[in-house]
Amino acid sequence: MRGLLPILTVLAAIVAIWYAAVAPMNIRGALDVAERAGAEVMPTESLARFERPIWRLMVDNPQYIALGYSLDRPRLPTPVQVGSELWKTTGEMALNGRAFSKRSLIYHGWITLHSTLWGFALGTVLGMAGAIAIVYSRVVDMSLMPWAIISQTVPIVALAPMIIVLSSQVGIEGRTVPKAIISAYLCYFPVLVGMVKGLRSPGAAQLDLLQTYSASGLQAFLKLRLPASMPYLFTSLKIGIAAALVGTIVGELPTGAISGLGARILIGDQFGTPLAIWAALFAAAILAGVLVTLLDLTQRATLKRMGMQA
Amino acid sequence: MSWLVFALAFWIGAWALNTYLANSRWRGSLFVRVLVPMLFGVTLIVLWEGIVRGLGVSPVILPAPSTVAQTFAASTDILWEDFRQTVLKGALSGFAIGVLAAFVTAILIDRSAFLTQGLLPIGNFVAALPIVGIAPILVSWFGFDWQSKAAVVVVMVFFPVLVNTVQGLRETDAMQRDLMRTYAATYFDTLLKLRLPAALPFVFNGLKIATTLALIGAIVAEYFGSPTRGMGFRISTGVGSLSIDLVWAEIAVAAMAGTAFYGLVAWAEKRVTFWHPSHRRS
Amino acid sequence: ADDVTLQLKWVTQAQFAGYYVALENGYYDEADLNVTIKPGGPDIAPTQVIAGGGADVIVEWMPAALAAREKGLPLVNIAQPYKSSGMMLTCWKDAGIASPEDLKNRTLGVWFFGNEFPFMSWMSSMGISTDGKSENGVEVLKQGFNVDPLLQRQADCISTMTYNEYWQVIDAGVSPDDLVNFKYEDQGVATLEDGLYVLEENLQDPAFVEKMQRFVAASMQGWKWAEQNPEEAAMIVLDYDETGAQSETHQKRMMGEVAKLTAGSNGALDPADFERTVQTLLAGGSDPVITAHPGDAAWTHAVSDALN
Amino acid sequence: MQDTAEAPVISATSLDLTFQTNDGPVHALSGVDLNIAKGEFVSFIGPSGCGKTTFLRCIAALEMPTGGTLTVNGMSADDARRARAYGYVFQAAGLYPWRSIEKNIALPLEIMGYSKAEQADRIARVLDLVELSGFGKKYPWQLSGGMQQRASIARALAFDADILLMDEPFGALDEIVRDHLNEQLLELWARTEKTIAFVTHSIPEAVYLSTKIVVMSPRPGRITDVIDSPLPRERPLDIRDTPEFLAIAHRVREGLRAGHAYED
Amino acid sequence: MQDTAEAPVISATSLDLTFQTNDGPVHALSGVDLNIAKGEFVSFIGPSGCGKTTFLRCIAALEMPTGGTLTVNGMSADDARRARAYGYVFQAAGLYPWRSIEKNIALPLEIMGYSKAEQADRIARVLDLVELSGFGKKYPWQLSGGMQQRASIARALAFDADILLMDEPFGALDEIVRDHLNEQLLELWARTEKTIAFVTHSIPEAVYLSTKIVVMSPRPGRITDVIDSPLPRERPLDIRDTPEFLAIAHRVREGLRAGHAYED
Numbered sequence A: 001m002r003g004l005l006p007i008l009t010v011l012a013a014i015v016a017i018w019y020a021a022v023a024p025m026n027i028r029g030a031l032d033v034a035e036r037a038g039a040e041v042m043p044t045e046s047l048a049r050f051e052r053p054i055w056r057l058m059v060d061n062p063q064y065i066a067l068g069y070s071l072d073r074p075r076l077p078t079p080v081q082v083g084s085e086l087w088k089t090t091g092e093m094a095l096n097g098r099a100f101s102k103r104s105l106i107y108h109g110w111i112t113l114h115s116t117l118w119g120f121a122l123g124t125v126l127g128m129a130g131a132i133a134i135v136y137s138r139v140v141d142m143s144l145m146p147w148a149i150i151s152q153t154v155p156i157v158a159l160a161p162m163i164i165v166l167s168s169q170v171g172i173e174g175r176t177v178p179k180a181i182i183s184a185y186l187c188y189f190p191v192l193v194g195m196v197k198g199l200r201s202p203g204a205a206q207l208d209l210l211q212t213y214s215a216s217g218l219q220a221f222l223k224l225r226l227p228a229s230m231p232y233l234f235t236s237l238k239i240g241i242a243a244a245l246v247g248t249i250v251g252e253l254p255t256g257a258i259s260g261l262g263a264r265i266l267i268g269d270q271f272g273t274p275l276a277i278w279a280a281l282f283a284a285a286i287l288a289g290v291l292v293t294l295l296d297l298t299q300r301a302t303l304k305r306m307g308m309q310a
Numbered sequence B: 001m002s003w004l005v006f007a008l009a010f011w012i013g014a015w016a017l018n019t020y021l022a023n024s025r026w027r028g029s030l031f032v033r034v035l036v037p038m039l040f041g042v043t044l045i046v047l048w049e050g051i052v053r054g055l056g057v058s059p060v061i062l063p064a065p066s067t068v069a070q071t072f073a074a075s076t077d078i079l080w081e082d083f084r085q086t087v088l089k090g091a092l093s094g095f096a097i098g099v100l101a102a103f104v105t106a107i108l109i110d111r112s113a114f115l116t117q118g119l120l121p122i123g124n125f126v127a128a129l130p131i132v133g134i135a136p137i138l139v140s141w142f143g144f145d146w147q148s149k150a151a152v153v154v155v156m157v158f159f160p161v162l163v164n165t166v167q168g169l170r171e172t173d174a175m176q177r178d179l180m181r182t183y184a185a186t187y188f189d190t191l192l193k194l195r196l197p198a199a200l201p202f203v204f205n206g207l208k209i210a211t212t213l214a215l216i217g218a219i220v221a222e223y224f225g226s227p228t229r230g231m232g233f234r235i236s237t238g239v240g241s242l243s244i245d246l247v248w249a250e251i252a253v254a255a256m257a258g259t260a261f262y263g264l265v266a267w268a269e270k271r272v273t274f275w276h277p278s279h280r281r282s
Numbered sequence C: 001a002d003d004v005t006l007q008l009k010w011v012t013q014a015q016f017a018g019y020y021v022a023l024e025n026g027y028y029d030e031a032d033l034n035v036t037i038k039p040g041g042p043d044i045a046p047t048q049v050i051a052g053g054g055a056d057v058i059v060e061w062m063p064a065a066l067a068a069r070e071k072g073l074p075l076v077n078i079a080q081p082y083k084s085s086g087m088m089l090t091c092w093k094d095a096g097i098a099s100p101e102d103l104k105n106r107t108l109g110v111w112f113f114g115n116e117f118p119f120m121s122w123m124s125s126m127g128i129s130t131d132g133k134s135e136n137g138v139e140v141l142k143q144g145f146n147v148d149p150l151l152q153r154q155a156d157c158i159s160t161m162t163y164n165e166y167w168q169v170i171d172a173g174v175s176p177d178d179l180v181n182f183k184y185e186d187q188g189v190a191t192l193e194d195g196l197y198v199l200e201e202n203l204q205d206p207a208f209v210e211k212m213q214r215f216v217a218a219s220m221q222g223w224k225w226a227e228q229n230p231e232e233a234a235m236i237v238l239d240y241d242e243t244g245a246q247s248e249t250h251q252k253r254m255m256g257e258v259a260k261l262t263a264g265s266n267g268a269l270d271p272a273d274f275e276r277t278v279q280t281l282l283a284g285g286s287d288p289v290i291t292a293h294p295g296d297a298a299w300t301h302a303v304s305d306a307l308n
Numbered sequence D, E: 001m002q003d004t005a006e007a008p009v010i011s012a013t014s015l016d017l018t019f020q021t022n023d024g025p026v027h028a029l030s031g032v033d034l035n036i037a038k039g040e041f042v043s044f045i046g047p048s049g050c051g052k053t054t055f056l057r058c059i060a061a062l063e064m065p066t067g068g069t070l071t072v073n074g075m076s077a078d079d080a081r082r083a084r085a086y087g088y089v090f091q092a093a094g095l096y097p098w099r100s101i102e103k104n105i106a107l108p109l110e111i112m113g114y115s116k117a118e119q120a121d122r123i124a125r126v127l128d129l130v131e132l133s134g135f136g137k138k139y140p141w142q143l144s145g146g147m148q149q150r151a152s153i154a155r156a157l158a159f160d161a162d163i164l165l166m167d168e169p170f171g172a173l174d175e176i177v178r179d180h181l182n183e184q185l186l187e188l189w190a191r192t193e194k195t196i197a198f199v200t201h202s203i204p205e206a207v208y209l210s211t212k213i214v215v216m217s218p219r220p221g222r223i224t225d226v227i228d229s230p231l232p233r234e235r236p237l238d239i240r241d242t243p244e245f246l247a248i249a250h251r252v253r254e255g256l257r258a259g260h261a262y263e264d
């Protein structure tokens, strides 16, 4: 726990900078609100204010800086505003027994988690299968590997609407599957690369040892390559699940617009409610943190059971 | 139907040729190392063409590669304009700023073990977040033109590079550092002659991740508002007006730009970290 | 019961109240229909969805539908619940904009994704170029999904719907007195919005036509109920909103505005409105939306004739 | 090269092995003739790169000779490998870090399909043999280098191969531990009567352990001297200070120096 | 412990060093007294973990003793480090892989601010000294282990430190190469009259090289024996077969065995 102090310090610094930034970011909004409430602001014309630099506005209207910390639609909300919005749409609703109401971020987080997990499962299976094929077949290695890299340079967002249309054409309804496909697309790559590294990590000497026992290919895979790849697997799974979450949210951003955290971000953007965007963003961050932490714990437990120091 | 059969036949033929080449005695030669993946790519395209034609898939759902190629050739001026807007202005400038900022930050915080211990886990965490989600916020902060796209790219690129650089700066082994101490070397001597070179493989790791993120960030950000040009603009509006062939042409440009960018970084990596075990050839 | 899948043009909101009311009040059930309503979204092109077989009938704006028709996707208008257009350009008054002439040399926010055609026609009818700010040109931005560009003065004007975005500007605290609105209807460049479209080939099948007759009739019943009971209709829409982000006040107000646009329609397309839309689009200047008159094959009364 | 009365266990005749590399062919072995009789302890010594490892790997059928003949137990090397005729001890202990010592020793037994009971039995026996009883549940990294090396020997002894091939098994250990393991190895050899082929860089080690010392020289790898040791089978550590010992050591050193190019 | 007439170059008095670890304190050095005179060649030998490296690191001021006094060239160890009083050769060559051999040797010279011309001059000289002329443009991984080790010695010789601290510099090399490097090192020592402190695991190496052999024992690391070699400074390799040599080797081995626990 000695490591906690520096982390907390840095976090505190970030929050402090954030608070300090709220004043200049929101001064224009604060002055607009004050003006509409009938207050004297400098300059009085809204248009004139937009031509003034921010620092001038702050110097000329110091009494309204504080107002920037409590706007309904701030350009930059304060951490407390984000926190309370987050609480209102999660904890408070849960306390009222409406945790899975459509207005609750728990519900939307669950939708996002759902596709993320499907995408993760699909991506992991694809990545592992690809890695095994690459390690065991030279043709696959030579032909697939460059394309795996190229595949990651394709802007997947562009494919999202087509994936939705195509999957509905083959009879898949709903958004879960298309989102899962997008998230699998981003997730498979780190798993593939990590597993190729992992499956190839046994040295020639370790492979030779099995030769001297005249072990079969399957035995070599189960007893050597697979266990040797475990540390790599977990490292790439952690990257993979983060990528899967990015994929789901990207999939929900322009196309979903129905449910899920990405949809909340989009709807928050459409209706000009920044607090909703920030709350959804933080919910996504928390989700990512939980997922990666869970995998990390699994990694520690597994590697410990396997006798490899984590 | 005959298209499908042809595509399948081509696939089998190309696969057989590839299998032969990959196990032949020229498999190490540059020619074969390029030819095999090329053949694989061509096979994918032929299969795609065959399926689209064979099954009569509507061009507003999935255009055939030949159609895309025609559109590509006919719209080079639009594609070039979009490429300039999104890649050259948005992605590259954001990439440069983000990488530079991350690099400088890494070197600055590296002097303080305390800061490093505090920032590394946070940076690692942030690097795992779906940062694309901030695109709408940054578009509303920085306006519609490429500046907001660059801002999204800066934020997306910053953390992977920061984390990798900090990690790399700590990656020297004790003996290498002790050697510097025996020379009573100064901080800058050690930084310049030991820790920066030793960090380079890690820095490049971060750069490679950043290249793919940069393009995605710039394109997604255009969904939330843009001038009437840019690859994200064209892709998002193209779907609406059923110009799916133009969308695919843009996707092709993005893939080529991304691959070229990645290739450039990988090439630089090979040149600069030639000494690293993963690049040595013996 | 017969299955019908309806693809909406946008997210669940009072803009589509009629369909949700028909579903909720059982009008579709009474017509022996099993209707699935698919909400849309910013990146969902109903035209593409219907081409891919994902829907039997779609809600689409006529410019986009005709453009798709030229691209080889033969869409046919079978009903037109919206009589008038709700599109406007909303500008800051203090920027010095009073008439369309004042738009020159300014930055304007426009929706794309097939919704830009009315704007382009309007500009070309006024002889204003859209290639950037100049004496006789405007700078066009692809407006995102919100009204920020206006509020933050990144644009002098933005596109709004009378029933939606305009009220978001007002909700942000802007007084109506500070704004100037140019309604497309008033400028004579209005195009038909929110019609129902199906694939031409399906209309060959009498069973399909009969099914659509029942569907349109039930939908119109929903629309008329919604016009009479705007508050309840808005609440029904809210129940169907899966995002949980819509607000009650906003939807009730939207329903009130939408009712004004649907009021004049009995569901049948007025051929004169069609002709006007086509002429507006054909006038699209150097880069017109459609290059030739689509002819009367682009609409039919076969379905709506059964209404009365 | 001298023959024994029985049919040799390992017999190489004008063995050649050339590696094709980017820089042209490398002649790792060239015209190697050698017979090893049952129960012998043969050490291979020679400068780095002279082909000691390569020769051992040929016997183990991990490398295919490009010329000459090689038989192991009267069959081809590859058949002998399939018949699991030998145990191989590598330079590094090469234990799998995710397996406990016990499980590491069980590895060949699992692969060869021994029953669980039989496995437990054999593990206990060989652990005892290398004086590691009680450490079976530990993981490799919890043991010192010397103990790991003994575990890897145990692994090679666990199944019934009567040839033991050992490639610099004690190279990484300090001199005192090494002395101790040398003593134990001799004892084990005496008890089990296995045939052992042993690669080393250390002259005293070679002389101390072997009944026969094979001195090799590099480029192309060939045998320059084969010395049959006159030392008795019973060898206390002190034997290394006797004149007989020193005489053999001297002969080995001369043989080595003759074949060595200093610019390595 | 015997003194020489001159003031000693390195002088340790009841030196203690205790590491605080998670498992409690580790007494790496305890009550170490030692004087090293100018021009001596002192070897440190002892079982693994007895504190040889730690002692060398104390002299180099890479480690701070927790008790006792230590002076180098009459000043504190840290002042001596700042005055660049010594060159240190690590067990592994520790060349920077991104620098060519030349550039590796230039490293200390760059840091100490030698002019370009002076650098080139010295590089050429030391490359010649370790017989690596012509390899300056190569990268470390393109050289054999022995060559790398010689390059690292060249690096330590390139600047004018007259103390050389060497921590098992030949540990990773084969016996023949090692013999050769030993000969060369002796020659170099004779020519340059440096003071050398040398850690090794090999008894013959220690005896062959040193004017003084320090035998250490572990836990806590202390000196059990200091042997002044009666061998002449001029030492052909053959000297290792002489009775004097063997007698010293025997004494060293006895000293080592006394301090060694076999269960390692």
Ligand SMILES: Nc1ncnc2c1ncn2[C@@H]1O[C@H](COP(=O)(O)OP(=O)(O)OP(=O)(O)O)[C@@H](O)[C@H]1O
Binding pocket: D019, D020, D021, D026, D027, D028, D046, D047, D048, D049, D050, D051, D052, D053, D054, D055, D221
């Ligand atoms: N797979 C290979 N491909 C190419 N050359 C090889 C290969 N394996 C070994 N060699 C070369 O064959 C020669 C003999 O190698 P080998 O490993 O048998 O030597 P060694 O006597 O065991 O040396 P050391 O004492 O260093 O282990 C060397 O020159 C080596 O470089």
Ligand SMILES: Nc1ncnc2c1ncn2[C@@H]1O[C@H](COP(=O)(O)OP(=O)(O)OP(=O)(O)O)[C@@H](O)[C@H]1O
Binding pocket: E019, E020, E021, E026, E027, E028, E046, E047, E048, E049, E050, E051, E052, E053, E054, E055, E221
């Ligand atoms: N930084 C450290 N922290 C804690 N303990 C240490 C540290 N460095 C060395 N030790 C311990 O101090 C003791 C002496 O270590 P040292 O490296 O000096 O031994 P050595 O004689 O050089 O051994 P070897 O022959 O294996 O190199 C050992 O028990 C070691 O574990």
Ligand SMILES: Cc1ncc(C[n+]2csc(CCO)c2C)c(N)n1
Binding pocket: C009, C010, C015, C041, C042, C043, C111, C112, C113, C115, C143, C144, C145, C161, C164, C165
């Ligand atoms: C990418 C995209 N941007 C804007 C619109 C505009 N639009 C058309 S109908 C409608 C609902 C009215 O509020 C809106 C906002 C769109 N469809 N797609």
Ligand SMILES: [Mg+2]
Binding pocket: D052, D053, D054
């Ligand atoms: Mg070898």
Ligand SMILES: [Mg+2]
Binding pocket: E052, E053, E054, E167
């Ligand atoms: Mg040491």
